[in-house]
Amino acid sequence: MLDATDGKGPVYIEDMTVGMTRHLDKTVTDRDIELFAEVSEDRNPVHLNDAYAKTTMFEGRIAHGMLTAALISAVVGERLPGHGTVYLRQDMAFLAPVRPGDTVRAEVEVLAIDTRKRRVTLSTRCRVGDTVVLRGEALVLAPSRAAG
Structure with a gap:
């Protein structure tokens, strides 16, 4: 798997390969x-509210699930494919809580590329340590050298 974590976008669809990844x-x-x-x-x-949150199944405060999901959006919009990308669809499942102080790794991986339609399917996930806290799949319209 190609790990291109330090690159800055955009990654044009013409330069993408299945298995390419980015994270933050x-x-x-x-x-x-x-x-x-x-x-x-x-x-x-x-x-x-700490006192309230301690009475819940989480036994303490948690971050909004959509805050975690927004980190996926940051990777898509800034790193892979990067600037010029348009989100078409995002499916996701929230698997575990994120707590204040947790370091989240948001990751995307190219699963499929349709160069003609400029569409890219991405695997999306967030981890805290070894725990996957969010998993999903995105479909995006990727930037293209030919379009601009």
Whole structure:
């Protein structure tokens, strides 16, 4: 598997290969969770209130699932394929919680390329350590040298 983690986008569809990957690492902070709650207007106390969150099945505060998913969007929009990419579809499953202080690795891998339609299918996942916390698949419209 080609690991091109330090490259900057865009990766044009003409340069992509199945198995190409990119990732980013982000430590989720209390401030990230507070800002996401403000922007999304999702103020569920499981994200913001320690006392409440301790009474839940998570036994403590967790980050918004969509905050974790947004890290996938960052990889797609900034690294693979990068600037000029248009999201067409994203399927995902949330498998485990992300807590304040966790470092999330968001990863994408090229699964299929349709050069004629400029569509790329990507495997998407987020991990905290060895634990996969989010898994899915995306379909994107990739930038092309021929289109620009």
